[in-house]
Amino acid sequence: MKKLYIHIGLSKTGSSAIQSWLSLNVEKLSKQGVDYADLNPSAKDGKITAGNGVLLFHACNSENWEEAERLILSVYFKKNKKAIISSETLQNISPLAIKMVNDICQKNNISVNVIAYARSVYELLYSNYLQGVKRHGFTFRFGEREGMGYKPQRRFLENYNKVFENELTVLNYDSCKADIYDSFAQLLGIKANKFVVKNKKVNRSLTFIESEVLRKMNELHKGVFSTEISDYLINLSPEQSTAVFYDDELLEKTKKHATKDLKWINDNLIHNNDFIKLENSKEQTINEQTKEVNETKVLQDVVRWAMDKEENNKVQEFCDFLCKLAAFLNEDYLESAILIMEKAKKLNPEDNHIMSLLTMFQNKKSNPAICNETAVIAVIKDESAYIHEWVHHYHHFGFNHIYLAVNRTSDRTIEVLDKICSKYQSVKYFITDWIDKDSDESGINPNMQRLSYSFLANEVFKNKNVTHCLSLDADEFFYPKCFKKNINDFIGSFPENEMLSIHWACQGVDSEEFLPPFANNEYYIRPQVKTVISRSAFEKIKKFTVHIPLLCEKNGLHIDASGLPFVEGKHREISQINFSSNQKGFILHRMIRSDLEYLALLLRKRPASTLRLKNNRNGIFVKPGLLKLDIPKETLNVYYESLNAFISTCSLREILNEERSEIKGRAKQILNVSDEEILENIETYYTVLNGTSAFPLLHSRMRTLGDRLLKMERPVDRLRDLAIHMERFDLNVSLDLMRIALIGRPKGLIIKRKIISYESKLKQGS
Template identity: 25%
Template sequence: MESQLELKIKLVAIAKDEAAYLPEWIFHHLYFGFDAIDIYVNNTTDNTHELSQYLAPLESVSFIDGDSYFLSGLKTPQQNVYSGAFTKAKEQGFSHIMFLDIDEFWTPLDMSTTIKDCLNLLMADVISFEWLNKFEDNKFSPALESKISGEHHRLVKTLMSLNLNSEKLDIHNIEVEGAINVLADGTKPIFSDGNQQLSKVGEIKPYLIIHRMYRSSLEYVSLLGRGRPRGGGVFKDNRNGFCFLEYEFKTIQLPIDKIKEYNLQKESFLKIYTTNSYFIKAHLFIEKRFNDVLSLIESSSLSEFKVIRKVLRNINLSEVNFSFATYLQEVCKHLSGDVTDNLRNAAVILEKRDLYKSLKMMEVASELRPNGPFIIKKIAQYKKEISRNTD
């Protein structure tokens, strides 16, 4: 295990249309002692490029073109980015690496301990940090507050030594025989589900990942429009609804004085490296994408019904409810059309055997399609034949 003087930790992330959130995320991890941050930008249409220009003087932060990973048809583009970044960081002389998404914030409960302090204290090759999926609903609110509540999830994100074998690297963890692997309290982890998540979590540990997978209702719905990076549907379908609770709900308290100090430093950072106009453009992008998602919902096919119903669970925005109602109305029209066609066709097939049943079925079809000329014609025909047969 390296001594503190030898520790050099790189943080790597992949970013797509994250301009609204990157400044805070970058500040946060520099604040807690990461030496360098590499951001692989892919398929981005917001003003992220503007931020890369603002941060150009900051040598610890690098923006890297990641389009080639995601546009080349690779089956596992995220893992390919991570594998390449692992090798690159090792060649650059870093001792450790961590992979986070832009909605994930490595955070010490005392708001003082750095990532290097944590590593020196736990003395491990691999440290797995549990998620706290933050429940919140204020538009464009800060990541950290003195009181944070949410779901204590079993998935982890991992800090790892670059002396390990990168062939065992996956999205959430790394599994290497003989490596010292601990949780954020020094205990040994017990994993399930292919080494991706813990079999149980226990109490909140001294260090964790604040996972902002929801943010506000508007931001959550807006994010649904990003879809999946590989061969998925129209919507980002790896969500079960807004502030959806699967595991245990917990609350943490961060020291108020430390939060104040953190916020002052953040304000100073943002003043130096961003502008008001930058955030206005970034927020407008999120709001426009939200409106685009509403249009996508309204125009979606019947095949998207289960996904839409799932991802919109717990959303109470009137605009979203209206779009979903419009979509359901179109679905009902489609279904009623299929039902009408089936009733009509079945009545025709049955007419040589049972005119009474054919008439009843065609009359039901008429309720669904009262102006259908074929249905009107057939009802008149059936009634005439029945009348003639009973005379």
């Protein structure tokens, strides 16, 4: 009777090394009565292959059982009564395919032993993540997006166990990896002491620093060159020691999601008490690595790859990557950035964008931006509970002058600013209520904000030492990605320019009330920007608009925080959507904070409006796929210690506590308004309160109004359109609104179709 060994992995358990070992020793295996069809001879050289079982995988995947039988009988078996099939792809064939392989073998009098190695959960997940960085262009950090469970491993093994039962052998990779070949030889029943072993590691993992650099490179080239670059780095140092990145929070997450499936595997498939662990605490950790190469070395190697690469097929993609890589290298590796751009020019000499970038980097080398002193300006209203955080932040990052315009304020903002100004001479404020003396029929000047910014900028540039100015709102916090560089050094790291636009990093919803800046580390990037203007740009301003001032003439350089030229999007004051991800700094936009603070914020009104609520907000909802700020805890602790010292120096603790109590009270007043006010502005109320704790109260109140809703101006159209707007948030709300619209328009076809659709979807969902 013949014997077939089917090695299915599992993933990241030395399969490539085993396949290299098998390929190197085909003749020695044959002499001991074992066939190994060497279908991938490059494995002898340590090259990564899918193993010789990939042909069987394709036959099974296409349900070509005749081909599967031919492969087993004529390809995998040659002259011996034992044969080996090895490929990790086989772990994921269907239950039907597993049964058919067994049936084919039984029909041909072949017994089967399935071999699988399993490793500790956390280390497997980390290794899989590194493989994603190497091969699949991952740009996120470990644990940010992928699940932290063991379900796939259980599913693979459970599928095979249902068919092969006792003929499935599962070994603990962590116990065997010191001599994986010996453990495999024992399963085959052969002596392998004289077998050839490849000296270099096969498919080694990335070091922590390599993974960090490569995921940043993946952001630049969108995964197009991830395999090429990672292979290049690994081949430069194939024996480089690597380690696992351990994080207590991720370990707990792994324990929560993987324990049940891990227990099933250990209880049902491990028969020698060598159980698979949740995590292997004896593993070398990142902190213990003594041979870990630094980021500079890895970046230099990436540059070497780029300079050595001969590109014929993907010239445009490669040139695009070179441009982004040069911008990434920019300030710290300017010589390398110039070399990279010179190569891009050789590949595509007619590209004007490449030429302009090369010129920009060359100019930067000979003519860097000169930044003497930088000012930040803001126009504020009712910020007594928060303005101390904003002022401290810009003092912390080295802004030389902090100017504020206060208008229409009813809280204790002036009192707070007086305390701050008495301690910090760099801070000044101006009351600009005088602008309302030139008001419209509503009694306010709708240009209050823009005129206040113009006034502040003019005041700032009266100081001849000021070379740059950044205009922001009080909920916007500029920060360099390193979170250390002061603003003058940051501006000086770019080539001479007239305007430097910095993108928003919009913060998610705070889990607690009154959190300090950056405590909530989740954010998403937007094409909106705020702009640092130079003195020369200020002198050319035609109209001071908040995001990007309008200049009389554009003859100076306008860049974003990647150092690349700023490209306008759908209108002048936002960038194109696909801007470079390699920004050196962002503006954290705290537009929501917590639910309670958001509700209180809505009652501040907009500068150009008499409406009771701020109508430029879209409610609160959890945005999927949020990014995470990468600020070291030690650096953030220094920042918070500085903030606490600032509060103490200015004697603000008592007033802040009182103002926070005021905010809590204000939030409760959000719906303390007449029905008529809500009916007149129903779209605004539904939009800005969507997702908040006040929304159920609002909707319940509207439902009780009944016929009064139909007495609004254009009631049916407005209710119908509002229902459609709410579809992506809450179908029950949409159904309620559409049913009221139907009362006002009983024959409305669109309304009827929508109601049927909502009812059907809600029924399916239940």
